[in-house]
Amino acid sequence: MAFEKVCTLDDVWEGDMDCFDTANGTSVLVLGVDGGDLKAFQAICPHQEIELVEGEFDGKVLTCKAHLWQFDTNNGKGLNPTDCKIAEYPLKIEGEDVLVDIDGIEPFTAHS
Amino acid sequence: MSNLKDAFKQNKVGPVFNGGDVAQAAIEAAEWDNPDKEITVVDKGAYIRISAEQELIITRESMEEALGRDFQMNEIEIHLGSMAGQIEVTPEQIRFYFEKTL
Amino acid sequence: MAVFPISSNFEGDFVLQLIPVDTDDTMDQVAEKCAYHSVGRRVAPQPDKIMRVRVHQATESLPRDMKVSEAGWRPTETIDIIFADQ
Amino acid sequence: MSDSAQTLKPLKTWSHLSKQRKRPSEYEIVTTNLHFHTNNKEKPFEVGQDAKMNDWYITYRNNSPLKHDNWDAFRDPEQLVYRTYNILQEGQEAYVTGLLNQFSERGNDQMISKEWAADLARLYTPSRYLYHALQMCAAYLHQISPASTISNLGTYQSADHLRWVTHSAYRTCELAKTWPDVGLGENEREHWEKDPAWQGFRELAEKALVTWDWAEATVVLNVILKPAVSAAVQKQLGLAGAENADTLLSLLNDAQMRDAERHQRQTKSLMEFAMSNDANTSIIQGWVDKWQPLADKAIDAYCAALTDLPDAAEDAKAYVISVRKLFGLA
Amino acid sequence: MYQIPRAEWYDLTRATNWTYSYVSEDEIFPEEMSGSRGIPIEAWETYDEPYKVSYPEYVAIQREKDAGAYSVKAALERDAYVDRADPGWISTMIAHYGAIAVNEYAASLAEARMARFSKAPGNRNMATFGTLDENRHGQIQLFFPHANIKRSHQWDWAHKAMHTNDWASVAARSFFDDIMLTRDAIAVSIMLTFGFETGFTNMQFLGLAADASEAGDHTFASLISSVQTDEARHAQQGGPSLKILIANGHKEEAQKLVDVSIWRAWKLFSVLTGPIMDYYTPLEHRSQSFKEFMVEWIIIQFERQLADLGLDAPWFWEDLTNDLDVTHHGMHLGVWYWRPTVWWNPAAGASPEDREWLEEKYPGWNDTWGKCWDVITDNINNGREDLTLPETLPYVCNMCQLPIVGTPGSGWDVKDYQLEFEGRLYHFGSEADRWCFEQDPERYKEHQNLIDHFLAGDIQPADLPGALTYMGLGPGEMGKDAHDYAWAQAFKKQAEVA
Secondary structure, X not given: OOOEEEEEOOOOOEOOEEEEEOOOOOEEEEEEOOOOOEEEEEOEOOOOOOEHHHOEEOOOEEEXXXXXXXEEOOXXXXXXXXXXXXXXXXXXXXXXXXXXXXXXXXXXXXXX | OHHHHHOOOOOEEEEEEOXXXXXXXXXXXXXXXXXXXXXXXXXXXXXXXXXXXXXXXXXXXXXXXXXXXXXXXXXXXXXEEEEEOEEEEOOXXXXXXXXXXX | OOEEXXXXXXXXXXXXXXXXXXXXXXXHHHHHHHHHOOEOOOEOOXXXXXEEEEEOOOOOOOOXXXXXXXXXXXXXXXEEEEEEOO | OOOOXXXXXXXXXXXHHHXXXXXXXXXXXXXXXXXXXXXXXXXXXXXXXXXXXXXXXXXXXXXXXXXXXXXXXXXXXXXOOHHHHHHHHHHHHHHHHHHHHHHHXXXXXXXXXXXXXXXXXXXXXXXXXXXXXXXXXXXXXXXXXXXXXXXXXXXXXXXXXXXXXXXXXXXXHHHHHHOOOOOOOOOHHHHHHHOHHHHHHHHHHHHHHOOOOHHHHHHHHHHHHHHHHHHHHHHHHHHHHHHOOOHHHHHHHHHHHXXXXXXXXXXXXXXXXXXXXXXXXXXXXXXXXHHHHHHHHHXXXXXXXXXXXXXXXXXXXXXXXXXHHXXXXX | OOOOOXXXXXXXXXXXXXXXXXXXXXXXXXXHHHOOOXXXXXXXXXXXXXXXXXXXXXXXXXXXXXXXXXXXXXXXXXXXXXXXXXXXXXXXXXXXXXXXXXXXXXXXXXHHHHHHHOOOHHHHHHHHHHHHHHHHHHHHHHHHHHOOHHHOHHHHHHHHHHHOOOHHHXXXXXXXXXXXXXXXXXXXXXXXXXXXXXXXXXXXXXHHHHHHHHOOOHHHHHHHHHHHHHHHHHHHHHHHXXXXXXXXOOHHHHHHHHHHHHHHHHHHHHHHHHHHHHHHOOHHHOOOOHHHHHHHHHHHHHHHHHHHOOOXXXXXXXXXXXXXXXXXXXXXXXHHHOHHHOOOOOXXXXXXXXXXXXXXXXXXXXXXXXXXXXXXXXXXXXXXXHHHOOOOOEOEOOOOOOEOEOEOHHHOEOOOEEEEEOOEEXXXXXXXXXXXXXXXXXXXXXXXXXXXXXXXXXXOOOOHHHHHHHOOOOOOOOOOOOOOOHHHHHHHHHHHHX
């Protein structure tokens, strides 16, 4: 397990999302979900490799801009369609820094 | 330009629209509703100034004719950005006028 | 000696400026202090001329060696600085 | 000047909202912290201190007995902005237009009795004076409140009250077409000024209009006066209408109650916000205790005229108590 | 729409005065808030608003207006016009929003003053809509610039400006507070809705929209011209007040209120709108000169309206027409020279082509203003940027709070209009500014302008950096030349060629 810093608390506010690269070039989507917690997920939609950061996020549900696939940002599960999900990365906060651990987690593709 | 001091001594009245099909219709309507008057139209892109001497009337009936649809007189407000002269609005017509002739 | 604020109206410039002068300054020194904020900034230098000081819109310039304290100015008084031959 | 812009982090929202670290809503972007004249408590406006208006704002706004460290932190629970207010009320007016036109076609006014038409001329159509007083009171709150988010409550409420005035005026005109000889459109002012049914409300309205302290004025309008109006002139009169085959009246009053209930939700939030400073609770309760008797008197006088409803006054006062309870007040 | 025509029931919506008996009429309408000037309430009840609207019409029409303006914004947002707009045009928007947005919101308080305190029921109802209108104008003009906030800290000033002591903010507040926030209801109807809104808002919301449209900024053009459609309606509140004042023997006072409002509006526009139209808007997009817009909207249209309502041309009318060739050039040069003290990046607008245009529109420009710009241009081209930046403060007027300016160069004619009042020396930028003060010294005499604060030691350290801090300007906010002096390069090349 190796946590690494991807951004600071000021980069992703509640209701915001943004995409950051880790040291090895993996893209991570960080979201400020309702209530103030931060979550980290794979940055690419499992459907057709569209960047999720270009979609919509209402604090709870993440919607891909291309075909309106939707995900519950509480756990990454697909809401529509339901037979898909996005991979979540462990995230922790140290001071003002936001750290994620991508070790051993592979992004999902298609209806997996 | 020393004559500027007296530049206001003229009697042109009329609406200024910020574009839209209402402005085009109003130009037609003004011609119909003020048959004895010369209607001047100045198009500045973002606004169109329609004017006549002393009094200019635009009726709802003419607006409907020009637009080819129902028209409530107060819809004119959506595009009416300004006006020269005093204004009087009734459900059937809008009237721009000066009380005095200079 | 004490700081004394005046409003400088410099010939050829477009604006009045706040200039702190000193009660011991002569009119020549006042002119210099005002020139610093106008000449070479928005007013072309006139090396063949001298700068004279007068109360705003007065017809007569004040003596070049007169001190501010002797001029009877009110604080923030507006002063014209004029290019002159002498 | 060195250009240090590059080294600055880009802003995500107005600097004053940035501390929240929360993506601001449209409501927050356009309604918060707009009263620049609350910045300098001793000198609200950019004119000389002697300009009289400075005194008015210092006395009735800045020196109000009701205190809060940061009135600007108040948020309207409805998050109303201008754009959504018009969408909301255009919809509500479409509904009312439908009601009016539908009942007109159905001959509502021909079906009521002349006695009820006369009652309406006495107990309903003079309401435009009362509603207009509410409109004026809310306009005062708009200009005197200590935060833009509080002022905005007054803005939309004032417009809502004009809406009620408009409904009354329209119905006055419409009813007079069927019932030309009961004084409709003619005697409203006289009823409002002299009829015993209205005198309690008139007294309360006139006194509310000259309440200048912003906080007391807020309490008088939204905690005392308006719930009393809702209870008697909207709810009980609406019930009386239903008793007299005037379904339109009760539906129209119900439609206006939707505005009043929105005002109640806003008032509830504002009272909670104010009473988060404990010292304010007794001040507000003191105002309630001072003003409620006048409101009760107004309700009694008005409801006494609703002869079809013997329990009208009791029911109305019970409603008023329930609204006060909603506000966290006794 | 309701079935019965509005005309049949409209009067009932404004039959809402009654005989007060639990409190007195004077208590309901305190003179300092109402301003009925001894004219009986029955006279005020004859107030007849020429531009009528009812509640259901209002919400329907306004919803449609908003739908139009917001949909243009949404459609153009992805277009990212702002990223490719000329820097001078960006400055136009940033200056506009900072000076206007929050003051528009404040105007809703002034409308509410009429809605509560006017003795004319028709005025109260129209002002209730006017309150909503200004609520709209504040909100929409905050929402649009907020979309750009990531682009520069200067956009923050759309919200922030009025909360600071920046000199331009003080000048804007000084005007708006004077004509709308600190006046009684009737004075508001005359100074704000008549004096300002039937006249000057046309300059900022239609004149400028013409430039915006030329510059390809359709979002801004549609926004501000939509704002002006509300103004066109609620501005009509002043006319009936004027008629009542004149009919009741108060013409002189009405005239005075109008004159003060016009002069003060003119001065604010000379620093805000003048530079925007004649210098910031890229040359190829200038639809008319500032002076030409002023002639169209103020000199011809507005002044004619004044005459029709039975008022005279303000006594300073000849001064004003003469100043159309002078004041805004000075304000522009001042803003540009003191650019670190403003929240936008002033465009010099002084390239050879610009100067040719200015000379054509303002004959003699090169020999006067041009002389100052010659010195500035040489300093830029000789690596002496330091000489193009200020080291002291301009002297500002005790009325308009703006620099005291006049014609430079060969036509040098800079005047200070001084007044000693109760032992204090006041400075004014014009005869009319001094006259405004003299009409109501109690209202203005204790006000401290920027220089007064500086001399009183309120600005620390007492130098320009101290002043910038006092004004609330931080890094990334202070203005710099919008085009990074590219306009001066052309002169260098000219010189090299020669």
